[in-house]
Structure formats: C-alpha cells, structure tokens
C-alpha cells in the first residue's frame with residue numbers, strides 16, 4: 373500500500389503567562405507531530421485572548437475567526453491548558469466555546485478528529501482533574517480523545533537548552549500522545565479515501 377498523505381495538526385492552548393508551561397508542552401507535542409510528517413500550526417495563549425463567547429453575536433474578533441478557521445481545517449487537534457481551580461482555564465474554555473460556530477460545518481464541531489489533551493498543574497491533583505474536564509469537553513464536541521492524555525507537574529518541570537523537557541517521562545508522554553493524534557488522523561484519511569474510491573476485491577488499496 374502506498375500512503376502519501378499530509379495531515380494537519382493544530383495545537384491550541386497555553387496561558388498568557390510569559391514562558392507558559394502548557395504552551396511549551398504544546399510546542400513539544402507539535403514538534404513530534406511534525407517529525408512524523410504532519411503539517412502543524414499553533415494558536416498559543418496570547419492568541420486566545422478574545423471576548424467571552426456569545427451565541428449568535430458573530431465572530432468580530434480576528435483571533436476568534438482565525439481559531440475557528442484553523443479548527444475547521446485541522447485533521448487533529450491538541451489542546452493544552454493549565455489547571456485553574458481544579459479544571460481547565462477560562463481562557464482555554466472560552467476559546468473552545470467558539471467551536472459552537474462550527475455546528476453546521478460539513479464536519480460539525482470536532483467530529484471525526486483525534487484530540488490530544490495536555491494539562492499542567494502545580495502538582496498532580498489539579499492537572500488530573502483538569503485533564504478529565506478537557507477530555508469530557510473534547511468528547512462533548514464529538515472529538516476522539518486519544519488513549520493517552522498527558523498531565524504535567526510544573527513544579528517538577530525543567531527544560532533543557534534545546535527546549536526539550538529535562539523530564540524524559542514528560543517528553544516521552546507528549547511524543548506518544550502526538551503520535552496517537554497523527555496515527556488516527558492518517559488512518560481516518562485513508563479510510564475516507566478508500567470509501568471515495570473503493571478498491572476492487574483482492575486488489576491492494578492505493579492511497580495517493
């Protein structure tokens with residue numbers, strides 16, 4: 373089987389704090405997705421500053437328009453949020469609420485897309501409860517949370533000179549999760565292509 377297919381993976385998240393740990397984690401995950409052959413794009417914390425989502429009010433903020441267009445075009449999305457008071461931050465949740473604008477899209481909300489989830493707390497407890505919340509949100513939007521979600525403890529975080537996490541377990545988990553996003557997106561793309569051009573029985577499917 374020949375597979376030559378580009379998938380687009382979008383990273384959304386982080387905080388407006390300079391050096392946001394969640395955003396750095398997102399960058400690491402996207403770097404891995406790119407290494408695996410995906411086209412990647414990042415919408416970080418500063419680009420998530422937009423008015424509180426109001427149903428029916430339209431998308432006047434350029435940041436909101438860019439976000440919604442990028443999500444509509446993505447084959448896989450990775451969300452990263454700090455743990456705020458036991459859940460995801462308002463900044464990240466408000467941005468996610470704008471996905472309501474995709475309810476009538478040909479792929480409504482996050483339909484058919486793998487969703488990687490990363491949360492960062494000052495300790496594990498908040499990161500774990502935030503991860504559960506983030507996965508529930510992805511699920512409610514018809515996305516497919518990857519088998520591995522990643523929780524990170526900022527207090528135990530250090531970065532090497534090349535931006536890699538000195539914590540090799542964190543680095544490994546981010547890579548594994550990114551790999552799951554790319555793998556799902558590629559296989560879904562193949563399945564859809566084969567549906568469009570079904571292989572005759574006994575013939576090796578060709579996906580170009």
Ligand SMILES: Cc1cc2nc3c(=O)[nH]c(=O)nc-3n(C[C@H](O)[C@H](O)[C@H](O)COP(=O)(O)O)c2cc1C
Nearest residue numbers: 387389392393394454455456457458493494498526
């Ligand atoms: C308003 C606020 C609420 C927070 N609540 C929690 C929490 O409930 N549990 C926790 O572990 N950390 C909590 N933190 C700490 C952040 O999750 C942690 O510092 C995180 O790394 C920040 O992410 P960032 O580096 O991407 O900004 C809170 C921080 C802020 C500012």
